[in-house]
Amino acid sequence: MIKRSYWSLPYLIFMVMFVVLPLILIAVYAFQDGSGHFTLANITRFFTDSDSLQTFALSIEIAIENTLICILLGYPAAWILANRKLNRSAVTVMLFIMPMWINALMRTLATAELFNMLGFTLGKGTLLFGMVYDYIPFMIYPIYNILMKMDNSYAEAAEDLGATPWKVFWKITVPLSMPGVMSGVLMVFMPTVSTFAISEFLTNNKIKLFGTIIQENINSSMWNYGAALAFIMLLIIGITSLFGDNKETQAEGGLI
C-alpha cells in the first residue's frame, strides 16, 4: 500500500518546477553578470539609476492611488450589495463579480479601444481608470464577503447602546470589516505594482511602470538586470503582504 503522504508528490513536483525553481533562478540571475560571475552590480545599478527609481516611485504612487480609489468606490458598493434592505438579489452581486471571470488583458484592450473610439487622450487618467476597472472586483468581493458574514447582533447591540445608524457604521461596521479591506488591499496593490499590460495599452507606453521596465529588460535579453528588478519587486510585495498578514485577515478575509 502506498503511504498517503505520497499523494502530495505530483503537487510537490509542480511547486518545485513552477514556483521554487523560477524563484531561485530569479535570485541567481539577479546576482550574476552576463558571464555568470557573482556581482551586486545589478542591484546597485537600480539604486543609482534615477530613471529606474523614478519609475519605481511612480509605480508605487499609481498602485497606492488605484488602491485608494478601489477602497473609496468598492467599500460603498460592497456595503450596498451586502445590505439586505437595499439589495435582495444575488444577480447584482454577480454583475459586480463577473468581470473577474473575463481575462484582464481582454478587458484592458476593450477599454483602450473604447477610449480611442471616444477620442480620449491616453495618459494617467485612462491608466487609473483601466486599473480601477480591472481591480475593483477584487476589492469589492472580500469586503462584501465579510459584511455578509458579519453578525447583525453587533450592529443591534451598538444601536441598543445609543449609536445612530451613522455611528454604528463608523464604530462597528467599518472596524469589523477591516480584515476584508486588508485582503482587498493585498489583492489590488500587489498586482498593480507589477502590471505592465495596462500601462502599455492604456497609455500607449507613455507612462512606464515598474512591470514595464522589467518586461523591456527581459525582452531585450538583459536577463540579469531584469531579474534583479523582479527580485526587488518581489521583496517589496513580500513586505507589503507581511504588513497585512495578521491572524484576522487569514481567518475572516476569505479572498475568493
Next chain:
Amino acid sequence: MAKDYIIDIQHLSKSFGGVKVLDDINFYIRKGEFITLLGPSGCGKTTLLRQIAGFIAPDEGKILLEGKDISGIPPYERPLNTVFQRYALFPHLDVYDNIAFGLKLQKLAPEEIQKRVKKMLKMVSMTDYEDRSVDSLSGGQQQRVAIARALVNYPKVLLLDEPLAALDLKMRKDMQLELKEIHRKMGITFIYVTHDQEEALTLSDTIVVMNEGKIQQIGTPTDIYNEPVNCFVADFIGESNILKGRMMRDRRVAFIKHEFDCVDEGFGEDVPVDVVVRPEDIYFTTDPAKCQFTAKVNSCIFKGVHYEMWVDTDTGYELMIQDYDPYEVGSEVMLYIDPDDIQVMHKERTRNVFDGKMVDETHVELIGGVFECKAQADLSAGDEVRAEIRFEDVDLLDHQEDGVIAGEVHFLLYKGDHYHLTILTEEGDHIWVDTNDIWDKGDLVGINFKPRGIKLTKKND
C-alpha cells in the same frame, strides 16, 4: 393608569409572512419588577422583547414607556438596554471599551466614564479584566461584561434575551443568583426572556407564560405553579398529572373514576373540566380510612432528592408520584390527595368545531379537504354548515398521503389513560385528537374523520 407602571403593552400584534407571531398582547410591567417572558421556542417571547427594544415595529398596538408611546422611537433613542443571547460583545474593543461604548456615545466626561465603568466592573466581579480582549474571556465572563455594558447606562429597563442559555448548568445556577443580586442592588426593571421554566421560577417576581403568540397566564411563580389556568401552563411548568374530570358540584370533582373533595367553586354542576395534580401532591398512606384509591406501582426511579414512581390506579389510569420513600415495583399502595392540591381548570374545548360546505349528500368540505359523512337528508350541496367532531373521532395515519388532509403533531399531553394531541394542519388549522397511540411532537400525520363522527348542522346567517 397607575403610576408605578413603567411599561404598558396594549393590543400588540405582529405577523411575519402571514403567520401571526404575536396576537393581541396586553400586559403591564411595574417599576423595579423582575418579569419573565416564558414559553417554548417560537411562542413569540423574543419577538415581543425585540419590539420593546425597538428592533421590530409592531403591526398593531402600542408600547407605553412611563405613559408615552415609544412605538415610533428608534432603538438608539430608547432608554432601554439589552443583554443579547450570544452577548454580541464588540470583538475589536477590549472589556473596558465595550462597557464604555454607550457612555462615550453620550459624550460624558472621561473621568465620569472611568468611574462608572470601574463601578460596573466591580459589580460584576471583573475588576482586573478591563484590558483583556473579549475573545479571551470564558462564556461566564463574557456574560458579565455584556450585563455591565448594558447596565452602565442606567437604563430604565434592562432587557435580557435568554442570557444564560449558552452556559453550562452549574454556571447558569450561579449566574441566576448573581442576576437576582444585581437586580436587587440596582433597582432597575428587568424583562427576562427564557424557555427554562425552572429559571423563570427562580428569578422572577412575575412570570408571563406565552404560547403561540398569546399570553396564557400572568402571575407570581407560586400562582403559576400552583394554579395553572390551562393544560398548557400546567404541562409547561413543572411535572404534572393532567386528567379529564367532571365538576360534580361546588367543592366536589370526579376524575380517574373516583370522586374527590376540592376547594374550587363556581364551575356549575356536572361540568366537564381538566384537573391538575402535581406528582408531589399524591400521598401514600397505610391508613385505610384516609385511602381514597389504590394503585399498583409500575416503576420507581431515584431522581436525587426524591423517587419518581408511575402507578396504575385501580380504575386503569397512570399517575406520576414523587415521594421521598421508594415503593417496591408491583406492590399495592393506598393513596390520597388533599383537597387543596387539586387544581380544577375550565376545559378550553370539548370538541373540534369547523365551518364547512356540503359537496353532496355524503361529502362535506372542511379545513381544506373533502370528508365523507353520514347521508344528510336535510342538507343539499352548497349549504354552509357547522361541523362538530369529537376528539376521539379523528383518525391519525402514519403516512400523510393516506389522510384526506395532512398535518403535524404540534403539542401533546398525557391524560392518564390517553394522549390529547394538537395537530397543526398544512393550512394552519388546529385539530384536537384523543388517542391511545403514541406519537411524538413533530410527527407528520395524515388526518381523517370517522364519517359517523361528523355532526353537521346547517348554519343560519
